[in-house]
Amino acid sequence: MSSKPHTGPVRLRVAPSPTGDPHVGTAYMAMFDLAYVRQQGGQFVLRIEDTDRARFREDSEQQLYDTLHWLDLNWDEGPDIGGPYASYRQSERLDTYAPYVQQLLDDGKAYHCWCSSERLAEMRERQQKLKQPTGYDRLCYGKTEDERKELPGFTDKPVVRMLVPDDVELTFVDLILGRTNAPKPDDQVIQKADGFPTYHLAVVVDDHLMKITHVVRGQEWISSTPKHLLLYKWLGWEAPAFAHMPLLRDEKKAKISKRKNPWARLTWFKEQGYLPEALVNFLALQGHPPVIEEDGTEREIFTFDEFVERFDWSKINPAGAMFNLDKLNWLNGHYIRELxxxxxxxxxxxxxxxxxxxxxxxxxxxxxxxxxxxxxxxxxxxxxxxxxxxxxxxxVADDDLEISEDARKDLKDNAKDVLAAAIEALEPISGSLGTPLGEGIEWIAERIEKELRAAIVDGLGVKPRLAFGPLRTAVSGQKISPPLFESMEILGKHSTMQRLQALHDEL
Incomplete structure (x- = not known):
């Protein structure tokens, strides 16, 4: 099963559900959507699929806006900015779906189901015990409400199910996977008992009405594609092209989840201090190969604009890559140093x-x-x-500087002598109170280092690698700190001397 080539502008969408903290997979899909849109001069749409009211969370939508904007993955149409196909929230489009449900009922492509949740659970359990394929057994098909009421497991609030034919086409052409086979679907619910459409109906209706030309989603949705294509066919609509992306997987090759992986939350990366350009670069590498230079070498660091320029569906690796945080950390460190x-x-x-x-x-x-x-x-x-x-x-004020326990434990027996020698060596250097820069000021890193080496390394005979540990502890309170002499220059003579003296007096 395939669709005709689309004419007109390329239009892609990302359609997350506001059911919690945004998933990193949303950014992953949005980035590939946006890359293709920018390459082809099309439009990128953000749509909020909020029909799952049981799991809906009030703040999730704003978090989604904030994190996607942080990544500079900006949309052309959406709930917050509007567009020609508003509304872009499914909960505000309920009147849109009802006529299509009725059309499918009238055409004999769908039917009401009055089975209770208890009856459906018993049915699935029985099928599993008999090692049968799980799926609805069509008890309600062809029956009126009164006829169904006479049978067990009845509820007066029916759902609407598709009537999937036995000969449904299970093969379709995918932009990444090529010719692809999917399992046979059962009679999928397309309208819930509360009148809300399920994902399967709403996504098809919305994608058609919003003129979406390419649907990009994870490979876990392959099994849903035949029923979506069936709905397009029944409603007389041209189907979009489909591209099923490789899943983001953890080090155990399992699909990442917010329950098991804290970094599956998109907000986690911002909280930890990752740069957005590093994360975008990393996500691109999860599905697309590195840049190949003219000499054949691979370049893994590239801008989003470079990614857009060379983007090609055929280059995406269907197997994907492991979500390697060490690799992301390496990339982030590189981007930090380039700022x-x-x-x-x-x-x-x-x-x-x-x-x-x-x-x-x-x-x-x-x-x-x-x-x-x-x-x-x-x-x-x-x-x-x-x-x-x-x-x-x-x-921090000099009196408020705290010495960390690991730094304090690392002090040697000669620490007091080292500090005394440093104080004596630095005292003659001219400098202002906390302002190390200015004409005639000698309190600069080069002069500080020269005097301290002469006093401690040469004067006391302390090995260079051990000479300045007590000074580092006194000045920063830490075992590991920025370069010592430059730190002293920035702090200024007054603060440096105060801190050296304070630790000396304490020892």
Whole structure:
């Protein structure tokens, strides 16, 4: 079974359900949709499929907007911006579906089913015990409500089911998989007892009315394609092209789920401090091959525009790739290091504010200091969230600096002597109170390093790799910190001396 080539503009959609935190798979599908749309000069549609009222969550839709915008996967039509085929929420389109359900009933392509949930559960259990294919047994087919009422397992709130013929076409042509076979469907419910359409009817009606030309979805929907194509045929509509994407799988090759994998939540990546451009690059690699250079080498780092330019359905690997967080972390670290320092500093601000390091709207001096600190930490983190312990010591009062337990335990017996030598060596260097930069100021990293090496390495005979640990602990409170001498320069002479003296007096 195949459809005719579409004429007119390419139109693709992503249609998530607002039943919880947005799934990373939504961004995965949206990215491939958008890449093809931008390549072909078409339109990208966001539609909210909210007919599952039992699992509906109020804040889920806004989370979806926020995370897709964060990834720069922006749509041309949707519930928030409107468009020529509004409404883009299924719950606001209920009157749209009812006539098509009635048409299918009138044409003998569908029928009412009054079976209770208990009766259906017993039927499935019996089929499983007999090792029979599970599916509706058509007890209600051909019966009036009064006739069905005389039989067990009746409910007065019927659903509507498709009447799937025995000779339904089970083969279709897929843009990724080629000629594809699907299992035979049973008599699918297309309208629930509450009058809401099921996904299977609503998606077909909406895709047709919104002139969707290509339906991109995960391979788990292959089994639904024959019944969707059947509905297109019964309603006299041209079917869209189908592309079933490889599933996102974890390290055990299982389909990722929000229940088992915290990173299946799209919001998790933003909370952890991944850059949107790194995540988009990574998701592209889950289905599409790397860039092949002229010399035959592979390049795994590319922009979304480069991805759009070379996008090809035929290049998608149907088997997909394992969702490797180590690979994503490597990509994220690369993208962090490529940022202009001002951009990097601005991206740190939400994390520093959330952790109480900086206010939501820092002062100009605070922003200036942050930019100087950002240069020191940019090559030392993989995630934006990792910056807080490295940045915090530069923004706390000297009296409030806390020494971490691991840093304190790492201090050697000579720590007090090292600190005393450092204080004596640094005292003669001129510098202002907390403002290391300016004409005539000698408090710079090069001078600081020179004096400390002379005093501790040469003067005390401490090995270079052990010489500065106590100073690092005193200045940052951490065992691991940004470069020591540059940190001292940014802190300024006053704060540096205060912190060295405080730890010296404590020991």
């Amino acid at each position: 202009e320092v001002g951009d990097f500093a601005s991206r740190l601000l939400p994390f520093l504010h959330a952790d109480g390091v900086l206010p939501a709207h820092p002062s100009l001096p605070e922003l200036g200091r942050l930019q100087n600190v950002a240069e020191l930490v940019q090559t030392r983190i993989t995630l934006l969230s990792e910056a807080t312990p490295l940045v915090k010591p530069f923004f």
